[in-house]
Amino acid sequence: MKRSDVIRLAQPRPRRFLPGVFFGLLSALCAVGLLATAAYLITRAAEQPPILYLSAAMVAVRAFALGRATFRYVERLVSHDAAFATMPELRVGVYERLIPVSPDGLGRSRRGDLLTRLVADVDEQQNIPLRVVQPVVVSALTAVASVVVVWVLLPAAGVILLVGLAVAFALGTAVNAWIAGRAERELAGLRGDYQAGLADYLSQLDVLVAYGAAEGRLAELAAADRRLTRAQLSRAAGSGITSALVVLLAGAVTVLTLVAGIPQLGSGGFEGPALAVVALVPLAVFEVFGMVPLAWSAWRQASASAERIASVVPDTVPAEIPVDGPTAVRPAPTGPVVLRLRGVSARWPGATADALHDVSFEVRAGDRILVRGTSGAGKTTLAHVLVRFLEHRGSYELNGFAVSEYPVDAVRQVVGLCEQRPYLFDDDIRQNLLFARDTASDEELLAVLRRVGLEAWVEERGGLTARVGERGALVSGGQAQRIALARAILAGFPVLVLDEPTANVDPDRADALVEDLLAAAAGDERAVVLISHTPVPQRLVTATLDL
Amino acid sequence: MRPVDPRLLRYAAAARAFFVSGGLLALVQTAAVIGFSFLVTQVIVRAIAGEPLDALAPTLLLLAGVVAVRFLAGWLADVNASRGSAIVKSELRGRVLTAVTQLGPGWLTSRNATAVGVTTGPGLDALDTYFAKYLPQLVLTAIATPLIVVVIWWQDWISGLIVTLTLPLIPVFMVLIGWATQAVQTRQWEKLSRLSTAFLDVVGGLSTLTIYGRQHRQAARIRAVTDDYRSETMRVLRISFLSGFALELAASLSVALVAVSIGVRLIEGGLGLTVGLFVLLLAPEAFLPLRNVGAQFHAAADGVAASSEVFDILDAASAASTEPTAATPDAASAAPAGPLVSAASGLAVRGLGVRYGDTVVIDGLDAQLRRGAVTALAGESGSGKSSFVAAMLGFVPHSGELVLDGRSLSSGDRDWLAWSGQRAVMIPGTVSRNVTLGDEAPDETAARAALDLVGGGDIRLDTLIDSSGDGLSGGQAQRVASARAVYRARRLDCAVVVFDEPSSALDAATERDLIGSLRVLAGEDRAVLVVSHRRAVLDAADEVIRLRVAEEVGP
Secondary structure, three states: OOHHHHHHHHOOOHHHHHHHHHHHHHHHHHHHHHHHHHHHHHHHHOOOOOHHHHHHHHHHHHHHHHHHHHHHHHHHHHHHHHHHHOHHHHHHHHHHHHHHHOOHHHOOOOHHHHHHHHHHHHHHOOHHHHHHHHHHHHHHHHHHHHHHHHHHHOHHHHHHHHHHHHHHHHHHHHHHHHHHHHHHHHHHHHHHHHHHHHHHHHHOHHHHHHOOOHHHHHHHHHHHHHHHHHHHHHHHHHOOHHHHHHHHHHHHHHHHHHHHHHHHOOOOOOOHHHHHHHHHHHHHHHHHHOHHHHHHHHHHHHHHHHHHHHHHOOOOOOOOOOOOOOOOOOOOOOOOOOEEEEEEEEOOOOOOOOOEEEEEEEEOOOOEEEEEOOOOOOHHHHHHHHOOOOOOEEEEEEOOEEHHHOOHHHHHHHEEEEOOOOOOOOOEHHHHHHOOOOOOOHHHHHHHHHHOOOHHHHHHOOHHHOEOOHHHOOOOHHHHHHHHHHHHHHHOOOEEEEEOOOOOOOHHHHHHHHHHHHHHHOOOOOEEEEEOOOOOOHHHOOEEEEO | OOOOOHHHHHHOHHHHHHHHHHHHHHHHHHHHHHHHHHHHHHHHHHHHOOOOHHHHHHHHHHHHHHHHHHHHHHHHHHHHHHHHHHHHHHHHHHHHHHHHHHHHHHHHHHOOHHHHHHHHHHHHHOHHHHHHHHHHHHHHHHHHHHHHHHHHHHHOHHHHHHHHHHOOHHHHHHHHHHHHHHHHHHHHHHHHHHHHHHHHHHHHOHHHHHHOOOHHHHHHHHHHHHHHHHHHHHHHHHHHHHHHHHHHHHHHHHHHHHHHHHHHHHHOOOOOHHHHHHHHHHHHHHHHHHHHHHHHHHHHHHHHHHHHHHHHHHHHHHHHHHOOOOOOOOOOOOOOOOOOOOOOOEEEEEEEEEEEOOEEEEEEEEEEEEOOOEEEEEOOOOOOHHHHHHHHHOOOOOEEEEEEOOEEOOOOOOOOEEEEOOOOOOOOEEHHHHHOOOOOOOOHHHHHHHHHHOOOOOOOOOOEEOOOOOOOOHHHHHHHHHHHHHHHHHHOOOOEEEEEOOOOOOOHHHHHHHHHHHHHHHHOOOEEEEEOOOHHHHHHOOEEEEOOOOOOOOO
16 A cells, blocks of 8 residues: 555545635635725724714624634534544445455564554544645735735735745745754664663663662663653753744745834825734734644644555565465365465565474374474464465365365365464453354353353353453453364364463463363364463373474 | 642752743743733834834834844743743653662552653653743743733823723632532533543454454444433533633733723824823734743643642652651662571571551561572462562561571661572573673573573573563573573572472473472582472472461451
């Protein structure tokens, strides 16, 4: 996905976008009009004309005051609604591009963080119409309108205002991009260093304190903090320079306009009230114009987000990720399944070496196969090959046919996986089970929960409607594995792969969990492939494969 | 949210200096605003009265000077604010880390370490808006608004009255509308938060959905949920934008009223143009800082919410330091235990009690860890094995006492103890750095010997490890962690060595090696405690302490 695709998806259609610009412009023009008519009213009133002459100006002043606030309120509502309206398209657009590469085309480590970031980046995109395009368009149109009015009153003043605005635009853009952009680049690295050190320190605190090494690490962190703070201090001069420059230019334009306007007084119908208007209008115009530097900051953030989205979501599916070819037409096999691997190797996208080397084994109904190996031996890689998250070399057959003859979704109807960190949706237990088989009745759900040893736990929490919290925050590692297994049993996979079910479980509960899981998963002629780095009693398995 | 959290000034002394310099700059800015309005009025009025450009040149030059001052003061105020923000954040970060270290690992495990990290890092960055945008405007409001109102009163009391009457309307309306918004938001909070996390939930669970073949159906759900989110959010925004509306309306209507009232009195001749124009230019400036405060309010509130979590940690630390608890590490630790020979000596645990709130985990436990013996600690999950070890380490508050060879130990003194935890925590760097952790003069030979003893003969001392443990397998990391305890025990001649589940990632053969090394340590006249549920380990121990799940006492 390209950055421009992301940005284009985030841009509302004109029909939705233009009303916001329209009301924004009205509000800005009212702000300028309020100061202009007030200045005119007062200077003209000093000439003591009959009050009738000024009643229109008095009405206008009040109307502009009301208009400025009202139109601004309408503008914010309309433009937010328009920005929100792009979100479904953008979210679905990104999501649909994620499907073919998920999960293994998205990078192997810290995938959770990456996706959290991705979602935040997608939501950041609504700032492009809201805080970038809209303010810039409104400011530009207001500037043009004001220059025209001032030019009609006094051409020289119009030129001064135009030049002043142009300089403000150039400075606001260039200085802002140069100073702030450089500061952000420089600080990002230092901030990352500190953040990484901090996370390490907190996760190692018990060991550091127990070994009397905390003080030394604290000193290292303090040094990283000093480097970061020193960089921030030296960058402080850049902050606020653009908005201060806008104020400077507004004042300069007023002074220059007065210098140009005073000699013209009395000639060609240019009288006192007109002088007050041309001298004071720039103040209001520049106040509106102050939105532009802010728009550039918003743009930098949003476009960096768009860049990250583009880099995460690939244009093409890497060769290591399986896609359905023209021969992938077989329906999912039914009945007993035989799964055979001969000389299978596999590697992760972007990796230069294979993570899985030359593996051969066979799985038949009722088998319970233990796969052992140290970290890095390719245990998880094997699991991902089996469920077709990763492409392989060598032969992988289902009931005698190469898996590439089945659509990947058909293979996944036969081979299921309980991941190392099962994902639990922020919903109740019922919904977390139902998506595995949405026709299941409550009785069936409770039966499967009993089978995985969660009946008492669910009852204690108030039944199937108990929530599991965001990312399963209310559930321990062992319970998450049991819920994941309950899901897999409901889905009825003939072959089930359990990837390190005890990885996030207390050691003194791990052995019991493995026994429970194997006991619950077995039966129904189901074949189980258990991947584990911890020892598993031999009586629980029918065969062992060492990687 | 309170305008200024008093804890900010208490915990970040640097903030006070920036408040003072910010206040001085605000004073200069206010003077420049008043001067600018006054001089512009002078020039226009005198020009209309017929004075030529030459006569006005000095005033115009003065005006240009004021514009320059206004630019400089505004810029410096921003620089001051962002410097203040950087220094205050640094000060708070340092204090939080000291506080967390002081509260100790026991406290940290009761929290989420990642959350504490986020609070201290990016969480504090949310203070930037508060410091750099909100506080300066608040200071400006406190200084500029009253000064300008006084000047308006002094020039024209009727305009002064109009401004004085409309100004208080702004906070009043904002508070009223804030309440209304909060009511709507509380009503819809659960719905809104569910809708806002729904997309994250689908994307985060994409691999799980793919396993179940449900990935294709989610697009329609995302669309529906996002549309719902939009309409629900708009319902809240319609009310919360009202506060901005009230603010703008009060400000602009007040200017309009001032303008019309001045206009009418000018026509009647009751007022001079000099006063009229001056007041007209000043009136919006009285409202400007207040409007900016309103505009930054929500961003600032986020920053304050983030910083209040930091202050909670600091409050907890200062509360803990005023009452003596075992969780407080004592920097000035006692001298290491001297050479001991008596085989009957060792560590006596007397009346040990650990409770978390109302839950009693260990109640009046007596135990003896003999020098020269391997003692196993067993018990089901939740029976207090980890709490027992944490109490020995002084990580959790506890009652009772630990007596080593007849000498009562003070909490925070850990030189008698070498410990290897359940989690094999790796420090980024070499294996050697990990094994010799805490030793200022590392001894490679001793490190090698320690590794060899725990069955880590195949692990090289110069292997690089990163903090996630990459570089070693799980079993290797566990042996490095065990070797760390052995190294410390020998270097400091620790009387007690504790291993917490040292063999959970080991196969049977390596486990046997490990048991052998426990025996060797005990043979060096140390008391060895091993926490384990493994049959082989329990069988090999000289003594077994069995813990039972304590009865819960009612609240």
